[in-house]
Each structure stands twice: as structure tokens, then as C-alpha cells.
Amino acid sequence: MPARRQKAFKQIFHAVPSPIETAMLLERSGIRFDSGALHTLDNAAGYTTTELQSVNLGIYAGDLSYSVIFNQNQQSVDYLNTCRRLCDGLGVGDIINAGLIARADNNRDIRDSLVDIVTDTFYSLNARFRENGMEEVSGLMAAGGWIEGVYLGTRSLNTSTDDLKLRIAEQKMTLENLMGLLRSYAPTPALKGMMEALTPVEAAFAGVTITENAAAASAAEDGMVVISGGPEVQYDQATLDAISETIAAVRNQYAK
Amino acid sequence: MNVTHSAMTAIKTIPLAALALVMIFTVADATAQCRTFTKKRCLPALEDYVQNDNYNTAVLIPGDEAELELTFFGDRAYRLLVCGHPVLGDLTFQVLDSRGNGIYDSSDKEKDHFDFRVANTQQMTIRVQVPPKEAVIQHEGCVSIMVGSKG
Numbered sequence: 001m002p003a004r005r006q007k008a009f010k011q012i013f014h015a016v017p018s019p020i021e022t023a024m025l026l027e028r029s030g031i032r033f034d035s036g037a038l039h040t041l042d043n044a045a046g047y048t049t050t051e052l053q054s055v056n057l058g059i060y061a062g063d064l065s066y067s068v069i070f071n072q073n074q075q076s077v078d079y080l081n082t083c084r085r086l087c088d089g090l091g092v093g094d095i096i097n098a099g100l101i102a103r104a105d106n107n108r109d110i111r112d113s114l115v116d117i118v119t120d121t122f123y124s125l126n127a128r129f130r131e132n133g134m135e136e137v138s139g140l141m142a143a144g145g146w147i148e149g150v151y152l153g154t155r156s157l158n159t160s161t162d163d164l165k166l167r168i169a170e171q172k173m174t175l176e177n178l179m180g181l182l183r184s185y186a187p188t189p190a191l192k193g194m195m196e197a198l199t200p201v202e203a204a205f206a207g208v209t210i211t212e213n214a215a216a217a218s219a220a221e222d223g224m225v226v227i228s229g230g231p232e233v234q235y236d237q238a239t240l241d242a243i244s245e246t247i248a249a250v251r252n253q254y255a256k
Numbered sequence: 257m258n259v260t261h262s263a264m265t266a267i268k269t270i271p272l273a274a275l276a277l278v279m280i281f282t283v284a285d286a287t288a289q290c291r292t293f294t295k296k297r298c299l300p301a302l303e304d305y306v307q308n309d310n311y312n313t314a315v316l317i318p319g320d321e322a323e324l325e326l327t328f329f330g331d332r333a334y335r336l337l338v339c340g341h342p343v344l345g346d347l348t349f350q351v352l353d354s355r356g357n358g359i360y361d362s363s364d365k366e367k368d369h370f371d372f373r374v375a376n377t378q379q380m381t382i383r384v385q386v387p388p389k390e391a392v393i394q395h396e397g398c399v400s401i402m403v404g405s406k407g
């Protein structure tokens with residue numbers, strides 16, 4: 001197709017880890033499934049503004065991913081249904097349609113199939129938001145998903161493994177990715193509100209020290225390239241506690 | 257005089273509005289085509305890697321660049337796939353560490369993807385180039401940067 005412009009430019013993409021990826025990290029870090037930490041399904045009906053629908057779509061996507069990865073089959077279908085309700089409100093209800101829910105229900109015992117369904121669905125949602133110029137919704141949903149992932153990971157920090165604590169501290173980097181994403185969109189009151197709400201979380205993560213080192217690639221025995229080196233992450237328990245407290249505050253501000 | 261002026265304004269305004277509408281629909285159509293292109297031509301190449309659900313796809317022309325910064329988690333395997341419409345030619349890409357040092361360059365390899373594992377969690381930048389072309393009419397095409405993970 002002939003181009004609509006003739007002058008070259010640089011396209012900058014901003015991305016954050018998907019809720020499924022975060023849930024996988026939590027599982028590998030030895031966290032135990034805690035159904036009490038999940039957002040209440042019934043609250044979805046009360047979200048009538050685009051802002052609350054978008055953020056809570058992200059929060060429920062986080063819970064959906066967490067349920068899928070921990071093989072909570074019925075809960076997974078319930079959270080997918082709740083995401084459908086919010087998508088209806090946002091005008092993209094055709095993406096999570098009855099056929100998709102039925103497919104998820106039929107594959108509820110096959111985790112890999114559910115992972116594929118969830119990632120494919122949220123990829124389609126992100127694409128639709130881009131196509132329809134719904135940047136605000138896209139940004140708020142990404143923020144909600146990120147918030148819920150860190151929230152779920154910090155519910156039992158006192159008894160958690162060192163690996164989980166490190167994973168939480170490392171979220172300082174993904175928070176930078178998220179803030180870059182939010183700043184890349186035209187500022188709306190809802191996006192500005194989200195960035196303000198995340199300010200205390202950013203302040204808590206300031207206690208995590210990341211020392212940058214050069215990374216290097218080398219071949220492992222199995223032929224895979226391994227990128228070693230890179231940043232060194234340091235933190236203390238007080239910093240993790242502050243992260244846990246501030247993330248709960250912002251999560252509960254939206255998931256009310 | 258006023259009538260004539262108004263009529264002239266209307267004549268000028270209607271085509272402009274129509275052009276704007278055509279542009280809006282064309283851009284939306286191109287984006288929708290990119291989604292279809294990505295799903296059919298790019299996603300299968302991620303194979304057994306779980307895709308990141310971000311939509312890093314754009315319509316680019318020769319000479320364009322695209323850049324993505326993302327956090328990669330330690331002890332996890334990734335496939336980075338750079339997928340472009342054939343009309344754009346052979347795309348090249350580099351992976352840079354957080355200090356801007358090059359880790360990987362696809363220029364001398366005939367592969368559209370890079371499989372790797374990260375020992376420590378780190379932010380990296382993926383930089384993609386669409387080769388410039390000396391042509392009167394430049395053609396555009398979809399470019400997608402896809403990231404899948406496993407392990």
C-alpha cells in the first residue's frame with residue numbers, strides 16, 4: 001500500500017509485563033494461592049465510569065491470571081466472566097463473547113489452554129483499544145493489572161521466600177515501564193489521577209537500589225544464549241513493607 | 257457576496273471533512289489490518305512461548321525506526337520476534353542493555369527472532385530499523401515487536 005507519509009520517524013513502544021507473566025513469576029517464587037486476596041467479583045456491577053471500569057478490568061485480569069496459573073479452574077471462568085461484564089461497559093464486549101467463555105469453560109482443566117485464551121484475549125483488547133484510540137482505557141487497564149500483580153505478591157511478605165522478595169523489589173523496573181507508558185498518552189484527568197495515585201508507590205520503590213552493570217551474552221550448554229550481568233538489586237524489609245502498604249492503598253482506592 | 261463566500265467556504269470545507277473522514281477510516285483500517293497480519297503471520301512464530309499481551313505494532317515506512325523498552329525477568333527464557341510485512345524488506349534489530357550497550361545484532365543473521373535467557377532481571381531496549389529505499393513512491397507495512405516467555 002502506498003504510504004500516507006513520506007518522512008521517516010521513530011515509533012516508541014511502551015510495554016509492561018502481562019498479568020499472566022507476573023502470575024507465573026509469583027508461582028515460581030513459592031507463593032501460596034490466597035483466594036481471600038482477590039478482588040470481590042460482585043463489585044464489578046458497581047463500576048459505571050470508564051475510569052473505574054478500565055482500572056478494575058486490569059485488576060480482575062490480574063486475578064484471572066493468578067487463578068489460571070494456580071489451577072483455580074472455576075474461579076478462572078468466573079473472573080473471565082467478570083472481565084466480560086466490564087468489557088461490555090467499555091464497548092468491547094464482542095472480544096470476550098459467549099463463545100470465548102464456553103471455550104474457556106470447556107478447557108478449564110487444561111492450564112496451557114487457559115493461558116492461551118487469556119493472553120490472546122488481552123492482546124486483542126489492547127489491539128482494539130489502539131485501533132479505537134482508547135489510549136486512556138489501555139493505560140488504566142495496564143496500570144490495574146500491574147497494581148494487582150504487586151498487590152497479590154505482597155500479601156504475605158513476612159513468610160515469603162527470598163526469591164519472592166527479590167521479585168517484588170525488581171518491580172521497580174516494571175513500574176518505570178508503566179509510568180513511561182502512562183506518560184506517553186495524552187494526559188486525561190483519569191490518567192493523571194492514576195499517576196498521582198502511584199506517587200507513594202514510586203516513593204516506596206525509591207528504597208530499592210539498582211546498580212547498573214554491563215550485560216553480556218554468552219552461549220549456554222543447551223545452545224541458548226544467556227544474558228548475564230546487568231543490574232544488581234538491593235533492598236531491605238522496611239522498603240518491602242512500604243511497597244506492600246502503598247500498593248494496598250492504591251489498589252483499594254480503585255477496587256472499592 | 258456573503259452567500260457566495262459561504263458557498264465557497266462550504267465547497268472547501270466539505271472535501272476537507274470528507275478527506276479527514278477518509279483518513280480516519282484508512283488509519284483505522286490499516287491498524288485493523290495490522291492486527292490480522294500480526295495474528296496470522298507473527299504469532300505462530302512464537303511457538304510454545306507465552307506471548308506478552310502488549311500490542312507493539314505500527315504501520316511503518318522505509319527508513320523508520322521502532323523502539324521498545326521492557327523488563328525481562330531473571331531465570332526465564334524469552335523469544336523476541338520482529339515481524340514485518342514483506343513490502344518493507346529485511347528488517348534489522350538490536351538488543352541493548354540498560355546502559356545502551358549492544359548485546360545482540362540481527363544484521364549479520366538471517367533470523368527474525370532471538371531466543372535467550374536472562375540470568376538477572378533487567379531492562380533492555382529493542383531497536384528495529386526498516387531499511388530505507390530509493391523510490392518515488394514509498395510503501396508502508398505493518399511491523400510488530402513480539403515478546404514471548406517460558407520457563
